[in-house]
């Protein structure tokens with residue numbers, strides 16, 4: 001389950017941003033100076049090609065802001081699902097479905113590098129061990145924070161949970177809107193894309209599949 005960008009020169013998030021995603025300052029990005037300078041140069045050139053003046057006051061810090069922002073938005077390349085789950089797996093004989101639904105997700109489509117975002121519903125049936133609930137949204141982050149397509153995002157989440165938890169089944173449903181279909185191109189404002197990735201009993205057992213899809217698509221609770 002190799003998930004890193006490798007050793008190439010890339011703008012990268014800090015160790016803190018990789019390990020503890022909830023608390024890190026998005027501006028707190030580490031990178032080697034040469035990579036940062038090169039990236040900022042590209043953004044400055046992009047501004048010029050857009051007919052802008054990169055020296056005007058409002059744009060002076062934009063290349064550096066964009067570099068930090070992109071490092072943050074793609075930090076999933078430096079994360080690994082197995083590491084994120086760590087040892088938060090506990091022996092437990094729970095034989096029914098466990099589901100965390102309505103997990104907020106922000107990603108970027110690899111075709112236009114525009115955001116797509118929405119909700120992810122993740123469920124599994126344990127096989128002798130359960131996982132810390134917070135780890136399911138963390139695994140979503142590992143794969144969402146990259147250049148993606150929605151279908152692959154769901155498959156990668158399902159594969160990672162299947163591999164690490166070895167459960168009786170896994171189900172992942174993603175409901176998302178794509179800005180590349182809203183603010184440009186076909187300009188459809190209310191269409192949503194729904195994908196599902198099913199493994200084990202979720203794929204092979206119709207009752208399990210129905211229960212999962214009913215729970216995933218049912219109304220959200222309001223607390």
Ligand SMILES: Nc1nc2c(ncn2[C@@H]2O[C@H](COP(=O)(O)OP(=O)(O)OP(=O)(O)O)[C@@H](O)[C@H]2O)c(=O)[nH]1
Nearest residue numbers: 109110111116148149150151178180181184185186
């Ligand atoms: N399957 C899939 N397609 C996506 C996703 N995100 C964006 N796309 C699509 O990628 C396709 C790229 O098509 P192209 O014809 O190469 O690009 P384009 O001319 O910009 O396409 P339009 O968006 O139709 O203007 C578009 O149909 C997008 O809607 C995704 O997550 N999954």
Ligand SMILES: [Zn+2]
Nearest residue numbers: 109111112180
């Ligand atoms: Zn797109």
